[in-house]
Amino acid sequence: MAMSTDTRPDAPSAPVPAQTWTQRLANPTQFMKLSDWLLPILSVLAAAVIGYGTYLTFFVAPPDYQQGETVKIMFVHVPSAWLGMMGYGLIAVSSFGLLVFRHPLADVSAKAAAPIGAAFTLLALVTGSLWGKPMWGTYWVWDARLTSVLILFFLYLGLMALRSSIDDEAMAAKQTAVLGLVGVVILPIIKFSVDWWNTLHQPASVVKLDGPAIHSSILVPLLVNAIGFSLLFFALHMKGMRNEILRRRVKALRLAEVERASHGREAATAAG
Amino acid sequence: MNGFMTLLKRDLALAVREGGALGTALGFYLIVVALMPLGLGPDLNLLTRIAPGILWVALLLAALLSLPRIFEADHDDGSLDILALGGLPLELAAAAKSLAHWISTGIPLALMAPVLGILLNLEARAYPLVVATMLAGTPAISFLGSIGAALTLNAKRGGLLLALLVLPLYVPTLIFGISAISSAMLSPDGFAASFLILSAISLVSVALAPFAAAAALRAHMQ
Numbered sequence: 382m383a384m385s386t387d388t389r390p391d392a393p394s395a396p397v398p399a400q401t402w403t404q405r406l407a408n409p410t411q412f413m414k415l416s417d418w419l420l421p422i423l424s425v426l427a428a429a430v431i432g433y434g435t436y437l438t439f440f441v442a443p444p445d446y447q448q449g450e451t452v453k454i455m456f457v458h459v460p461s462a463w464l465g466m467m468g469y470g471l472i473a474v475s476s477f478g479l480l481v482f483r484h485p486l487a488d489v490s491a492k493a494a495a496p497i498g499a500a501f502t503l504l505a506l507v508t509g510s511l512w513g514k515p516m517w518g519t520y521w522v523w524d525a526r527l528t529s530v531l532i533l534f535f536l537y538l539g540l541m542a543l544r545s546s547i548d549d550e551a552m553a554a555k556q557t558a559v560l561g562l563v564g565v566v567i568l569p570i571i572k573f574s575v576d577w578w579n580t581l582h583q584p585a586s587v588v589k590l591d592g593p594a595i596h597s598s599i600l601v602p603l604l605v606n607a608i609g610f611s612l613l614f615f616a617l618h619m620k621g622m623r624n625e626i627l628r629r630r631v632k633a634l635r636l637a638e639v640e641r642a643s644h645g646r647e648a649a650t651a652a653g
Numbered sequence: 654m655n656g657f658m659t660l661l662k663r664d665l666a667l668a669v670r671e672g673g674a675l676g677t678a679l680g681f682y683l684i685v686v687a688l689m690p691l692g693l694g695p696d697l698n699l700l701t702r703i704a705p706g707i708l709w710v711a712l713l714l715a716a717l718l719s720l721p722r723i724f725e726a727d728h729d730d731g732s733l734d735i736l737a738l739g740g741l742p743l744e745l746a747a748a749a750k751s752l753a754h755w756i757s758t759g760i761p762l763a764l765m766a767p768v769l770g771i772l773l774n775l776e777a778r779a780y781p782l783v784v785a786t787m788l789a790g791t792p793a794i795s796f797l798g799s800i801g802a803a804l805t806l807n808a809k810r811g812g813l814l815l816a817l818l819v820l821p822l823y824v825p826t827l828i829f830g831i832s833a834i835s836s837a838m839l840s841p842d843g844f845a846a847s848f849l850i851l852s853a854i855s856l857v858s859v860a861l862a863p864f865a866a867a868a869a870l871r872a873h874m875q
Contacts (some may be wrong), residue, residue, distance in 0.1 A: 389727055480868065528824070535821040542817055546808040555872035556804050560818060563865050570825070 392560035407485050409626050416619050425618040432608035437602035445599075454512040456602055460610040462530065466568055468498020468614070469533060472540065473565040476558035486622070488554035489629075490560060492544065493621030498616060506530060525574035526582035532641035533571060536564040606652060656741035657749050664753030667726075674722055678758055679765055682715035686769045689754045697774045705783055705834045708766045712787060713794065713823050717816055718756045720798040721805075723750050724870070728806050736749035737874055746871065748863040751799040759791030782837050782844070786830040786851060793855040796862035803869035825854055 425653035438456045445452035471494045478487035509527065510520045540557055575584040586594040595603070607627065668674060690700055691705045700707075727733040727750075736746045766787055767780045775783065801819035805811040829851040836843030 431752065443825050528828075532821045532824055535817070538699040539814075539821065543804060543808065544816055546805075546810060546814050548809075549807070552872055553875070555875075556869055557868045559872070560804055561802070562820070567821075 383386055385393055385570045397643045407652050409486060412486060413623065413626060417622055420616060420619050420623070423467040423529065423612055423619065426610055427616050430605060430612055434602060434606035436607055442602045443598055448516060450616070451512060452599065454508050456606045458508040459603060460514060460607040461501045461508060463607060464610055465502030465505050465530070465533060466492050466571060468501060469536070469568060472498065475559035479554060479558045480562070484513035489622050489625045491558065491623055493618050495537055497617050499534065499541070501614065502530065503532045504536060506534060509554045520536050522581050526571065529567060529574045533567050536567060552614045656739065657745050657801055660741065660746060660749040664750055665757055668757035672691065673759060674719060675761055676713045678719045679761060680699070681718055682762055682767060685711040685714055686846065688770055690772065692699040694821055695831055698771045698776065704770060705779060706831055707773060708783055709827055709830055712762050712766065713820070713827060715762055716791070716794045717756060719813065720802045720815060720819065723799050723802040724806055725756050733870065734874060737870070740867060743867040743870055744787040744863045745812050747866040748797055750797045752797070755792050755795035759795050760788070763787035763791055776809065776827065779834060779838060782834045786833050789848065789852045789855055790830045791828045792825060793858040797822045799866045800862050801859065804868040806873055829854065868871060
């Protein structure tokens with residue numbers, strides 16, 4: 382952590398009790414300061430890694446002996462699916478942070494993560510569908526993995542719809558957090574759907590106890606893309622959180638202005 | 654426990670004496686099931702094959718329609734605030750109201766299913782299976798639904814939103830209800846596995862959903 386409490390200009394002279402980094406980040410100003418220099422770094426890294434991953438995808442990774450070039454859909458499909466699930470995990474952790482610890486940035490984080498996670502989930506569904514046509518002969522099958530990911534997408538839609546339908550922001554935050562925590566049961570269902578049911582979708586082949594079941598010529602581009610997509614996710618998430626914080630500040634300033642204006646009018650009418 | 658029983662009896666009495674609510678759900682159930690043969694064509698073999706699925710999906714929709722009743726009236730007239738202030742934990746109050754919804758809506762809908770099965774040419778040996786899976790699955794529908802009903806109390810366009818929030822949560826119940834029926838139709842001993850999972854889903858919902866519903870209700874009251 383770059384910022385220690387005593388370098389702040391307004392640091393009190395009395396010794397400040399040691400803060401954990403989550404507590405320090407709970408101050409939106411500190412978060413804005415940190416993200417101000419972290420965000421450009423993340424963005425450049427994301428662009429570079431995804432660029433390298435794209436190069437590996439098209440020029441280095443060999444076509445599969447059965448699937449041909451279509452195997453390369455995997456380099457988008459698998460990272461998107463991982464991030465779709467991770468996004469929901471992030472929402473669940475943020476919801477927990479809001480409901481239990483009242484962490485002031487938790488709701489900002491949950492709100493920013495929802496559209497990004499939904500986009501990655503949709504991307505996983507669409508690329509999976511495009512991959513399914515040449516491989517399985519159909520764009521869609523009602524298989525356990527596909528169905529559970531579709532439900533994940535619906536949960537994202539429900540979260541966003543619930544938030545937008547409640548006017549009071551503090552209440553919307555809490556209600557959305559309750560739903561976010563309830564919906565977290567979908568994550569283990571997605572993860573284990575391929576083991577519990579006999580499905581068309583192949584079981585886990587990268588994250589396994591006895592090592593990945595994929596040849597390294599395919600695995601390396603996949604992991605590079607996964608890292609690149611994750612960096613993109615975090616960059617977008619951080620940008621979304623910054624926007625949300627700024628939006629709230631603008632709203633608070635506007636409210637203050639309206640209040641001042643109405644006081645001014647009251648004073649004027651009282652004087653006149 | 655005294656307060657729990659009192660609240661349960663009060664909600665059941667309200668459900669019976671208000672009238673209309675249960676009739677609407679049953680009527681909706683009937684009309685949705687009756688629409689299916691009109692949409693699919695009167696092929697009896699096809700209807701026999703898909704009858705359990707139609708009955709289950711229509712049951713979910715009919716139950717969904719009645720979910721807002723769990724908390725809405727009490728929220729509108731302020732009784733919910735009184736309940737929150739009273740000695741009964743809000744979790745138990747939510748459980749009592751969900752249980753009342755199950756008894757007043759879930760059970761009648763499940764018992765209505767065999768009657769509607771006649772319209773769909775349901776196989777004779779499927780009747781007890783349909784009723785058994787529905788009786789085991791409807792507690793999950795009422796209790797999970799109470800979460801959605803609590804969340805959408807103050808929402809604009811709450812009814813549509815409720816469907817979007819709650820139907821994804823109903824998917825496991827639907828899947829295991831149907832798979833219990835279809836596996837039992839294939840072999841007599843195929844019933845247990847799916848039926849046990851269905852019952853487990855119901856029990857977990859009964860145990861955990863009141864906490865989520867109460868958390869949502871508390872957020873409304875602050």
